[in-house]
Amino acid sequence: MKYLVVLGDGMADEPLEELGNKTPLMAANTPQLDLLAKKSEIGIAYTIPEGMKPGSDTANLAVLGYNPKVYYSGRSPLEALSIGVNMKPTDIALRCNIVTLTEDDKPYEEQTILDHSSGEISTEDAAILIEAVKKELENDIYKFYVGTSYRHLTIWDKGEVVDLAQPHDILGKVIGEYLPKDAALREMMKKSYDILNNHPLNIERKAKGLNKANSIWFWGAGTRPALTSFEEKNHVKGAMISAVDLLKGIAVGAEMKVIEVPGANGTLHTNYEGKAMAAVKVLLEDNYDYVYIHVEAPDEMGHQGSIKNKVQSIEYLDQRVIKVVMDEMSKSGVDYRMLVMPDHPTPIWCRTHTSDPVPYLLYDSTKELNKDWNYNEEDAKASGNVVSEGYTIINKLIQ
Incomplete structure (x- = not known):
């Protein structure tokens, strides 16, 4: 079994009048996610522990399975690891x-x-x-x-x-x-x-x-961080794909493989397909068990307050990352489980992070479900599935 996380940084949002009271995730044209949701478990996860600031540092640590209250020592030290x-x-x-x-x-x-x-x-x-x-x-x-x-x-x-x-x-x-x-x-x-x-x-x-x-x-x-080895903690060999020093720094601290993708720059016009194909390669050719594909664009568009570009970034994630990965994994015939989620919301109205729970989607190629829902904030909440401590969501993925 192979494991993938597709992390749309800051992808979650709140309903916007300009989108007919839909969130960007609801308004975006996402045929791959719409198809996938029908076969998957969806729900909400609280990635920001109570009392901690909502940031990509604490939230991504949680999605990677590290309790921020135990492992977090500041954002910049993680970036220092990436820079060397x-x-x-x-x-x-x-x-x-x-x-x-x-x-x-x-x-x-x-x-x-x-x-x-x-x-x-x-x-x-x-x-x-x-x-x-x-x-x-x-x-x-x-x-x-x-x-x-x-x-x-x-x-x-x-x-x-x-x-x-x-x-x-x-x-x-x-x-x-x-x-x-x-x-x-x-x-x-x-x-x-x-x-x-x-x-x-x-x-x-x-x-x-x-x-x-x-x-x-x-x-x-x-201060200087100290993370437990990802492989030692989860018994799988993991790799990180991101253009952002923070994520690469977490990976270095966790002794994960850091994959550099040409043209991956953390913007709306990053190399989406390059990230997707690098993930497939590390799983199928390099024999890694787990890969974390981090896409920064939705967060940046939220900070910029651009509704149009945030919707566009989600559509790119759908067609240029998730679809590419799934097509390649399907051709390979290898069983896999995939988790799609944001780390935190970055709502357009405030242009910064909030601590609200985020929607997750968990797909298992060996156990496709038959559901009548879509992947968005509203349906995820209505599902009744709740991960109250976000750092435990990795246990749902890796079984």
Whole structure:
């Protein structure tokens, strides 16, 4: 038996007037999921433990079978693992986003955050800007590392886990009250605006109609993580496919195989088919038992507040990942079980994560069911199937 997870990050949502009071998942044209739901178990899962912030870090740990209350030590340390940073026990890792702030004559504290991803900036452009910040701000205490797209890393020697605002939670807000209380972190963010706002690359981006990437933003502080081996814990050999450093970092910590797919970039226009075929290959040719296909696009579209693109990302997931995987697995004749779900909702109305339960779909090629439901938030809730502790859903998949 082979096991697959297809994770549509942030895919769950709430009914929208613009979609006739349907959610994006209900409104999307998803013939493969519609067909699959009739043969599968559906239900809802609570992936965010009570009292914890709703994030892709805690939620994906849960879907992978790790109780966030036991294993979570912060988001940035997981990304450090992906980048290859060997943290000392006294190190604190900080996420270092490159964000877009309003460009006007107001003091830094009175600026407004417009875009947490700087228009989904390319890694190549971001690397140039991080190097400019590094040249001016790096010292023996703070080290800067290039990550992917807008997501980068700072290591704080002998630092502390301070409370920091997530940039995607404060889109459209004046930043003053959300800046770090720590004076050194706050001052570096202010100086980064001076370094970046008129950087030649940002002048060029503005001329092209692109958002400037004109400030760094620290968040997600944490200590060095310690995850149990995925194979030791679940008795299956696992692989991870994702464009996002967070997911790759979790996989490194869990001693899973990390598969890099050319053209996989975490955006709406990622290499969906490449991810699907890489998953099939690792199961059928490389003899792995379990593969986790993470697709970031629905979450990004939720953060951007784009209804049209969120619906599109779900349709791409349906036809360019799930259908491709199922066609290939069917041709192989190998038995498999597949779990389809989001990690958390990223509702369009608030453009950030919530802790609401998410719909799951569990398909078994050897035990096809005969049901009259579709895969969406409403039908999943009506099914009566509830996984109250999200980190146990892996036990439903791997039997």
